[in-house]
Amino acid sequence: MSELNKLYKKTILEHNRNPRNYGIPENWTHHAEGLNAVCGDMVNVYLTIKDDVLQHVNYSGESCAISMASASMMTELSEGLTLADWFERFEMFKLLMSKDAAEDLHYETLGPVNNLVTVKKFPSRIKSATLCWYAMAAAIKGEPTATTE
Amino acid sequence: MSELNKLYKKTILEHNRNPRNYGIPENWTHHAEGLNAVCGDMVNVYLTIKDDVLQHVNYSGESCAISMASASMMTELSEGLTLADWFERFEMFKLLMSKDAAEDLHYETLGPVNNLVTVKKFPSRIKSATLCWYAMAAAIKGEPTATTE
Amino acid sequence: MLRDQFPGLNIQVHGKPLVYLDNAATAQRPQAVIDAVNDYYLNHNANIHRGVHSLSESATELYEQARVSLAKLINAPSHKDLIFVRGCTEGVNLVAQTFVRNRVKAGDEILISHLEHHSNIVPWQLVCEQTGAKLKVIPMNEQGELVLDDLDQLLNEKTRFMAVGHVSNALGTINPVKKLIQAAHDKGVPVLIDGAQAMPHLKVDVQDLDCDFYTVSGHKMYGPTGSGVLYGKAEHLNAMPPYHGGGEMISKVTFDSTVYNAVPAKFEAGTPNIAGGIGLGAAAEFMMKAGLDNITQRDHELRIYAEQKLNEVSGLRVFGTAKEKAPVFSFVIDGIHAHDIGTIIDHYGVAIRTGHHCTMPIFQFFGVAGSCRASFAFYNTEQEVDVLVESLHKAKAMFT
């Protein structure tokens, strides 16, 4: 059972219970919807971008603990970053989630997001973790929707 | 090999080499084309029917020995018959060719046509033997083409 | 025991014995089906219908014999009324494109129900897009049953076709299809029944139902993947234009014109899934031997037991409580998302499906994104229900 306990770590469960930056904000400059075709999960990301800096990052949606925690941690990590810095972290995150990556891969800059590293052992759940990131990338690029690859 | 020799009996081979009533006649009252969708065999039947009696029965086409012999023997058998008598023989012939029929089934009235009895042991060839009969039935009924069932 | 004939059940998942409760997605296959597939590859490996050699003859014989078995299983008037297809989805699309598309024009209506699988929704949406016809929907109630109060208006002079599922894959509801067919026929409307989920559970009699079309997924009725049949009334099949063009479906081809073959060949262009068809025949024989009544009886026992056990789990809510239902349970548990439940109980060997089960409109109705679905087959056991329930308690413990 240890794999399972690693997946549903305290941090993850805590973010799931108390998601940060959750809910539709009053104003935003960018928005996109993420759709997971396989299971029907949906997540909406709302951004306020000013001078290429992510001022506010919010999200809404109903989804599993992995997806909730991932989005919650992503919003915390993202706020205040420049777009360039954010895309750098997105690349790291993709590597963290890639099936072939080392089991104990860790990116200092990703902070608590590293807690998601075990997800890659659960192939059908990887998209739960990545959906919000793809949605956010879409929002930044001005695309209305994202589906996980 | 005996099955094979029974299939390609002397009578059959002889009819194949010297088909009776072969060729397109100058006149006819009824005609139909028989098509075997599976192998592309075609046979054309030309009839002269007067007062419900089959005055002349001819056929043309290029096909295998079984088909040639069957058509040749059919034309010989048919000439002079009333339509009612012919359809009676058609029913007998269908029984002769049916897979579940006794191996040594024999209908006195069918005469030499009984030589085809072994065909039913060769499922893929049954249609070769029956095509001309279906074509003739179609011709009598005024249908332009027949395909074996 | 019948269960012993299903080798796919004898495996371990995460070190635990598999508890396979995802039968509505795809069933396990009995050894007889696996053997029939292998027997074809090992002893009769040839293409069918076109050969004069013995191998091709025996392969053809096996394939056509399978069609006969299936016709017997659903009591079709003739095996010639059965078209081999990849599955239900292809069956519905075939009817949509070759029977319905040419009969409808802008303003006409096609009637489906709220309980349909996407495979019995999207093909009709495509036809509507292609023709300007409108899709109408028989509504459902909180129990997951169809509401037939307004059927008389829904079936009106604009209705050209009705397509309804026999059993809901998401909720298990058994629809009153015979009654629906009767009502449609009273208005001259032909009907397709999506039988994907009925076949594994019920005795289906297409003549008694009097449906115009009936679609069957092989892989859900213990047959091979990529197999299925479409039953159609002969008068329709004979009148319909072909679907795919290709070998086998023609009598004569020139570059100027082509003469089509007779039904069912007309609809079976190209080399079919020969091994799949033969295996599906074996599945039909298996079911007739096991006895449809026995299967239905076993379904009923499992359903009653599971219903009771699941209702004892606090915070668990079952969607779909129709009086007539197959042993299919869609449920959610307060505070734990379905996917998390699925992942957790998988670690106890329990395989269920989570999500929308290709029936998004049903879950839109209930206002949730999806559910957990435990779907049973006759080979499941009461102990497996217990393992499911225990594992659900483990999931709850993890999240509190």
Added chain:
Amino acid sequence: MLRDQFPGLNIQVHGKPLVYLDNAATAQRPQAVIDAVNDYYLNHNANIHRGVHSLSESATELYEQARVSLAKLINAPSHKDLIFVRGCTEGVNLVAQTFVRNRVKAGDEILISHLEHHSNIVPWQLVCEQTGAKLKVIPMNEQGELVLDDLDQLLNEKTRFMAVGHVSNALGTINPVKKLIQAAHDKGVPVLIDGAQAMPHLKVDVQDLDCDFYTVSGHKMYGPTGSGVLYGKAEHLNAMPPYHGGGEMISKVTFDSTVYNAVPAKFEAGTPNIAGGIGLGAAAEFMMKAGLDNITQRDHELRIYAEQKLNEVSGLRVFGTAKEKAPVFSFVIDGIHAHDIGTIIDHYGVAIRTGHHCTMPIFQFFGVAGSCRASFAFYNTEQEVDVLVESLHKAKAMFT
């Protein structure tokens, strides 16, 4: 020896060892393919793509891995450019209906060749019927080679699409497809290559060919029946409307509207032939391991040997004597109809095909109703050629 890996060859027919020379109809499968199919049914029996449970995950992994193997075999830019289909016929029909049908109008032209299989003729006739477009045909010569002298006129400003076979199933001719594709592209015409008969014999590189679509029959390349792939350039696949409606091909369904999934899922509605796809992946791996160069080399040896031996039979005439050809021999013998030859030599264990081989126009060209066809695979032997020739002598003896 590679041959030993094909258990379907080890059988007796009429008490004689099987000499299987009907490979162009369908191939035998290596044990590795049969094992892969069984492994799925025994150890990974679940539906794919939609499950969070381990069984579904591993089935999905196997299925998607098969796609990767096939992409490697034909050197596709990405495995996402491959759509699983039932076989070549479905591949051609899919392209005809979703890519070509919407691009042509009355008066436009679709170009095929005289050497095509019905599966690459009838789908285009159907499109022509549906749209008023005209079918044009690249002619052939007595050798069974395409005559390209008038290609410049055949590919004109009205031409909207070209569909040509890579290798003729009836004559074995290997067409200069790369040259044809280049010529078509020079006029802005997209091209589909029917690769049914090329895959078992040749190294196929879709990027080198630069074809827009390439269709593959699994059962002819040593894979399971009911399997195949359609390769398409990503830009086309992304732009095409879906084919079948159903589960898996959608992202979001409501009764009002539906959002389609990304390629390849967009074209893979419903439960696919999972076991078949997995088996086809094993066939691709088998071929890469055996080595395409070795296969082609062995083909060449068999072709040279058979050509010589058949030409020694008096009264025997071979149709199709192209310089570039696969080991496929269509022939007739004076005074004996092809079907009779087929039946007779079957009694000596020799399985060949007789008839028009789903290429009626080719035999209309030669003025005969059909032929005998002996088609070889790399696992055939010189001794088998000898048995074939002996049996032909027996047939001749019987008829004289």
